[in-house]
Amino acid sequence: MTAGTRRRVVVHPDGGVLAEAVASRLVTELLDAQSVRRPVHVVLTGGTVGIASLAALARHPARDAVDWTGVHLWWGDERFLPAGDGDRNETQARDALLDHLPQLPPANVHAMPSADAAPTPEDSATAYAAELARHAGDGAAVPAFDVLLLGMGPDGHVASLFPGHPGLDVTGVPTAGVHGSPKPPPERVTLTFEALAAARQVWVVAAGEEKAPAVASALGGADVHETPAAGVAGTERTLWLVDAAAAGDSVPGSGSGDGPR
Template identity: 70%
Template sequence: MTDERFVVVHPDAGLLARATAARLLTRILDVQSVRSPVHVVLTGGTVGTRTLAALAQDPVAAAVDWDGVHLWWGDERFLADGDPDRNETQAREAMIDALPVPAPNVHPMAARSEGVPTPEDSATAYAAELAENAGDERAGVPAFDVLLLGMGPDAHVASLFPGHEALEAAGTTVVGVHGSPKPPPERVSLTFEAIAAAREVWVVAAGAEKADAVASALGGAPVTEAPASGARGSSRTLWLLDAAAAGGL
């Protein structure tokens, strides 16, 4: 895991989304020039979904070999399949349905159902799916080429919230979350162990309401107070911000 973090600031949220989409497409193409498959972890939230929509509309997307791209999620709201608040639902509408990604390459976290009644059941199933695709990686997950993370005003990333017990999950790659301070209360999230296995972690944040959290996380606040401070890739960590979110730096 690298300690160095790079900060890139864009004028506004719209340009941030478009620039992040272009950056992601470029990164996928760069990786595909040397190896396959490419593993990308998607994020939800307003700017995350705008980024996915911008990617689907970018002409460069046609140059990607989508047969060689696998899509994962950093966290999910534990709701029924197709619920509009699920990150998967929003990502399919914004990007996935518009691209020729083979269905087996899309790896959503299991939704609430009779067969999956708890977040822990979903977490266990996802951990197994990650392990099946991990190859020789010791972390139990693929070496994600890019792991996208949004960040909340409280500096949470994925569904790892300040002071929450899920922050301390160890020996596992996915954890069930209960009592989330942000609805819905039940969620499923990658752990910091899984996040740290990513080659590159990109934290994407927009809006003045995020400025204090950005300053806190980049200023060295402990993970218990600002979970985003612990989101780091093994080779590169990027913070992609709009000017408002960077206002406290």
């Protein structure tokens, strides 16, 4: 982590409670951010808990307190598949949340170009990099994301940055095409570590006993080539939001579930 970055681990009883807590926390952060700046930029994630968190946000009683016209939504990675494919993070996010937000302008939803809109993952990555730059500050490659949500696989991967894969060492660009992913589908598009590092807050969300070794490895400071999740941190705050099963027997610096803040 960078100097001055705060890291906190919050443990919730199970995946269902975790998803509800992430939704409540996100509503609070969006309202807080909108009180001091606009627009607000959020990076979404897929995965079981990530999508469950978006569904929880869709039914949250304070959902409409957020001014969604001032929120821009991005993705940390995407499966390089045709638009509307059920395995795309975008498709799942639309079903879980975005289609339930009539205030959200379509232009504020920044999906990674699909396989029927770009010839290759690299073309999709280049187009997405250009889109990110259009909304970034002067001289920046990406916006200063207010909240960046990341799921984590049992192997410790985040976004589509997998252990031992070339994407871990990509520098100088905010996005990269991925080939030969160990998790299907093999072709993907991902933000790079440099883009992830632009976020004010990074929230790593993980649930399930199968995640416990990777959680322990990442929090223990493993090399990113072994456990990529060890290499992510927000410029202001880093939150590990996990359930008891993912926390395992011992999580350094763990706390208890304590509501949205």
